Structure formats: structure tokens, C-alpha cells
Amino acid sequence: MFANLTIHDTKLEECQGLYRCAWTSFHIWKHSSFQDRILYMRKMRSLIVAHLDQLIDIICADTGKVPVEAVTADLLTVVDYLKHVEKHGVKALRPQKVPTPLTLFGRRSCIEYQPRGVVLVISPWNYPFQLSLVPVIAAVFAGNSVILKPSEVTPKVGAAIKRLIELCEFPPGVVQVALGGKDLGAELVKGGPDYIFFTGSVRTGKTIQQEAAKRLIPTTLELGGKDPMIVCADANLKRAAKGAVWGAFTNMGQVCMSVERLYVERSVHDQFVTLLVAEVEKLTQGSGSDHDLGAMTWPGQVEIVKEHVNDALTRGAKLLTGLPPDKWDLSKGLFIPLMVLVDVTPEMKIMQEETFGPVLPVMPFEDIDEAVRLANGTSFGLNASVWSSDLKKARRIARELVSGNVVINDVIISVANPHLPFGGVKESGIGRYHGEVGLQTFCHQRAVVVSRGRRKSELNWYPYRGKLALFKKMVKLLYGRKR
Numbered sequence: 144m145f146a147n148l149t150i151h152d153t154k155l156e157e158c159q160g161l162y163r164c165a166w167t168s169f170h171i172w173k174h175s176s177f178q179d180r181i182l183y184m185r186k187m188r189s190l191i192v193a194h195l196d197q198l199i200d201i202i203c204a205d206t207g208k209v210p211v212e213a214v215t216a217d218l219l220t221v222v223d224y225l226k227h228v229e230k231h232g233v234k235a236l237r238p239q240k241v242p243t244p245l246t247l248f249g250r251r252s253c254i255e256y257q258p259r260g261v262v263l264v265i266s267p268w269n270y271p272f273q274l275s276l277v278p279v280i281a282a283v284f285a286g287n288s289v290i291l292k293p294s295e296v297t298p299k300v301g302a303a304i305k306r307l308i309e310l311c312e313f314p315p316g317v318v319q320v321a322l323g324g325k326d327l328g329a330e331l332v333k334g335g336p337d338y339i340f341f342t343g344s345v346r347t348g349k350t351i352q353q354e355a356a357k358r359l360i361p362t363t364l365e366l367g368g369k370d371p372m373i374v375c376a377d378a379n380l381k382r383a384a385k386g387a388v389w390g391a392f393t394n395m396g397q398v399c400m401s402v403e404r405l406y407v408e409r410s411v412h413d414q415f416v417t418l419l420v421a422e423v424e425k426l427t428q429g430s431g432s433d434h435d436l437g438a439m440t441w442p443g444q445v446e447i448v449k450e451h452v453n454d455a456l457t458r459g460a461k462l463l464t465g466l467p468p469d470k471w472d473l474s475k476g477l478f479i480p481l482m483v484l485v486d487v488t489p490e491m492k493i494m495q496e497e498t499f500g501p502v503l504p505v506m507p508f509e510d511i512d513e514a515v516r517l518a519n520g521t522s523f524g525l526n527a528s529v530w531s532s533d534l535k536k537a538r539r540i541a542r543e544l545v546s547g548n549v550v551i552n553d554v555i556i557s558v559a560n561p562h563l564p565f566g567g568v569k570e571s572g573i574g575r576y577h578g579e580v581g582l583q584t585f586c587h588q589r590a591v592v593v594s595r596g597r598r599k600s601e602l603n604w605y606p607y608r609g610k611l612a613l614f615k616k617m618v619k620l621l622y623g624r625k626r
């Protein structure tokens with residue numbers, strides 16, 4: 144089913160046709176029942192499970208990641224999300240009764256969720272399957288038609304998604320996949336969708352937001368991160384060291400929520416760094432299924448990692464594992480080494496800008512106030528973790544962190560619970576997906592008030608003559624009490 148995939152790039156001139164088709168299909172699809180939509184979700188889920196091996200191969204070949212990560216972070220997340228939507232989607236989107244105040248006596252009120260229209264989804268290359276399909280599934284389930292533009296860096300995964308959508312046999316135009324690069328993305332944004340769901344870099348997110356603002360197109364922006372991990376002296380240090388290594392190096396650090404800065408309480412700093420180095424040295428790197436780490440996905444990202452590591456080394460940082468960039472051997476692929484860096488300072492690029500590579504810079508902190516100040520000291524706010532055996536203290540620290548997601552004594556994993564909303568603050572993004580809000584995002588909330596229509600008139604309608612005293616009395620009676 145997924146063999147011999149052809150990658151046919153969408154021409155810019157085709158964009159208008161995609162929109163015409165999407166708008167036509169939207170007006171039919173929005174009337175489909177949730178039960179019908181669930182059938183498509185089930186079909187997609189069973190197709191993914193039935194072709195798991197082929198999809199793993201395509202994802203690994205296109206991204207350089209190891210097979211375990213193709214399954215756990217790209218494929219499992221999608222089938223889990225499909226199942227979640229099948230079970231909980233209707234509840235999130237059915238009309239919700241809300242109380243009606245006494246002042247509106249005789250009416251009933253509810254919120255209805257109305258699909259927005261044509262949703263444009265633009266996705267990145269690091270989890271190309273998951274980050275394309277999860278928003279597509281949510282938007283389609285909510286009754287929208289969707290145009291998806293996956294990343295040009297992972298074109299085979301884009302073509303596999305296109306094939307998967309064909310196999311699902313959605314009505315024509317409900318989900319269309321356009322393959323191509325930045326220019327195509329920009330052209331699709333200009334095409335005037337009703338909603339844009341973008342996952343990618345801060346730079347592109349800002350460009351898209353500016354273009355969307357011209358027509359007040361609402362957006363969700365899922366952008367970059369520089370996630371801090373705070374390890375207190377009373378943490379389970381062995382667990383924290385293993386967690387830090389996985390959190391920093393999974394998918395070769397090409398994760399918006401990976402641990403990009405590690406702050407360790409000074410009294411245990413040296414002991415912790417020794418544990419970290421020992422954990423890193425146990426890992427193996429290569430392309431087979433037994434390896435822990437694969438290669439970087441594309442040369443552009445390798446250059447950014449090089450720049451950040453070189454900047455840190457020039458300013459006095461030291462590598463405890465791995466090699467400086469001038470000694471990397473890239474002759475067999477983008478297999479750059481895993482780097483633990485110490486003697487870093489907050490101004491270095493490695494502590495401020497998103498590196499998106501296998502680098503773990505470690506810094507000591509004196510007290511909780513300093514840890515919080517350092518952790519909050521970047522323009523990002525996607526995820527963070529706090530490690531302590533005193534859960535009350537950990538929760539207290541977590542509450543001080545300016546971050547869309549916080550994990551205690553664990554890393555990254557909040558994104559794996561589809562009941563939880565996911566998204567960033569500051570330059571990490573705008574809006575949320577996953578959870579109930581992640582389905583409602585793809586709808587207009589419509590306020591509905593219903594009166595039985597039996598009374599001739601309402602108190603607040605004309606004429607006003609003789610009503611002033613009555614309304615004044617009502618205000619005093621209803622709102623005059625202190626409590």
C-alpha cells in the first residue's frame with residue numbers, strides 16, 4: 144500500500160483549486176454525523192496498524208530516527224489520538240447547557256460548536272507523521288475540511304500521509320494534502336483559509352501570523368522551545384540523570400519539548416554530572432532497531448547545532464562527552480555525537496536559542512529563587528520539569544515557571560496524555576490543541592438563547608414608561624448584598 148510512493152509537488156497555481164474543492168466539501172461534511180466521522184477515524188486507525196512496518200520504514204528513512212521512536216512518538220501517538228477522539232470527541236463538541244441568570248427568566252442557554260470552514264495545517268519535519276495528522280484528525284472530526292502541507296524536509300512521509308488519506312476514502316475535498324516547500328506554504332496562507340494551525344519555528348510562525356492578521360484569520364501557533372529541567376538536591380538523582388539523558392537526546396534532541404537546559408542544585412552538581420556522563424556512555428547510535436539514537440534529519444539543523452556548540456566552547460564551556468564540531472565525522476550520515484556541556488553561562492546561545500540537537504548544557508544553581516529565575520530567563524515557554532522527592536516543593540517551584548506544560552519527576556511526557564491541552568506561552572506559541580480544547584479550537588463557539596416564545600413581550604423590551612423604579616429595585620435586591 145505504501146510502496147512506490149510518488150512525490151508529486153503541488154504547483155502554486157493549484158492552490159485556488161484546492162480551496163474551491165475544500166469549500167465545496169465543507170458545506171456537505173459539516174452536516175455529517177459524529178458517528179459517520181468516527182467510522183473514518185476507525186478506518187484510519189486500522190490502516191495505520193495494518194501497515195505499521197511499512198510506515199516505520201518510511202519514517203526512519205526520511206528522518207534518520209530509530210524505529211522505536213518512529214513507533215512510540217510518531218505512530219502510537221496518532222492511533223492513540225484517534226482512539227481518544229472516537230471515545231471522547233462527541234462529548235467535547237456536543238452543545239453544552241449553561242445556567243441562565245434570573246434576569247433572563249424564562250429562557251434557556253447553551254454553547255454550540257460550529258466548524259470553522261477550511262482549516263490549513265502546516266507541519267514540521269521532526270515528528271512529521273504525528274504533527275501533521277493529529278491536527279488534521281481534530282479539525283476533520285470537528286466538521287471542517289482540511290488542507291495539509293507537510294514539511295518538504297520529509298517528503299516521503301508527506302507522500303505516505305497523502306496515500307493514507309486516499310485509503311481512508313473521505314468524501315472528495317475533505318482532506319487534501321499539498322506537497323511542497325515554503326513558497327507553497329506562503330501561497331496557501333494567502334489563499335485565505337478560515338483557520339491556520341501551524342507547527343514550526345518562531346520565525347515562520349511570526350511570518351504566518353503577520354499574513355493572517357491582514358484578514359484576521361485566527362491561528363494556533365505551536366512553536367519552538369528551550370525547555371529547562373530543574374534538579375533539586377533531594378531528587379532521586381539516578382532517575383533524574385536517566386530522565387535528563389532521554390529528555391535531551393530522544394529523537395537526537397530534535398524535539399520542541401526536549402530538555403535544552405539543565406539546572407542542578409550546586410551541592411549535588413558534580414555527583415549528578417558524573418551520573419549523566421555514565422548514562423550517555425551507555426547509549427548506542429546507528430540506524431538499526433537496537434540502537435538508541437539515529438542521525439539528525441537534515442543538514443540545516445546540524446549547522447545550527449554547530450554554531451551553538453562553537454559559541455559555547457569559544458566562551459569557555461567544556462564538553463564532557465562527544466566532540467567539538469570540527470572533529471565530527473559526517474561521512475556516514477548526520478550522526479553527530481551526544482554532547483554534555485558544563486561551565487555554560489546564561490548569555491550563551493546554547494542557553495538562550497533553540498538548539499534542536501543532541502546537546503545538554505548543565506549549570507549549577509544556589510537556591511530555588513535562582514533556579515526559577517534562570518529557568519524563566521528565555522523568550523520561550525513550552526515545557527519544563529522539576530525534580531524533587533518533596534512533591535509539595537516541586538509543585539511550588541512548578542507554579543513559578545512560565546511554561547505551557549510542566550512535568551514533575553519526569554520529562555516531555557505531558558504531551559502523551561491526549562486529555563491534557565498542549566501548547567506554549569511567550570514565543571513558544573499561541574493556542575492549545577489536544578484535550579477538549581483541542582477539538583473546540585477548530586470550532587466557533589456559538590452562544591444560543593432559547594425562549595419558548597409564549598409571552599407577548601419581555602420586561603426589558605419597550606415601552607420603558609414606569610419601569611425605572613422596578614429595575615432600580617431589582618439591582619438593589621439582586622446585587623446589593625455584600626455576599
Ligand code: NAD
Binds near residue numbers: 268367571
Ligand atoms: P519551519 O518553520 O522552518 O517549517 C515548518 C513548516 O512551515 C514547513 O512545512 C515549511 O515548509 C513551512 N513554511 C516555511 N516558511 C513558510 C512561510 N513563509 N509560509 C508558510 N509556510 C512556511 O520549522 P521546521 O524547521 O520544519 O520545524 C522545526 C521547528 O518546529 C522547531 O522550532 C520546533 O521547536 C518547532 N516545533 C514545535 C512544536 C510544538 O508543538 N510547539 C512541535 C514540533 C516542532
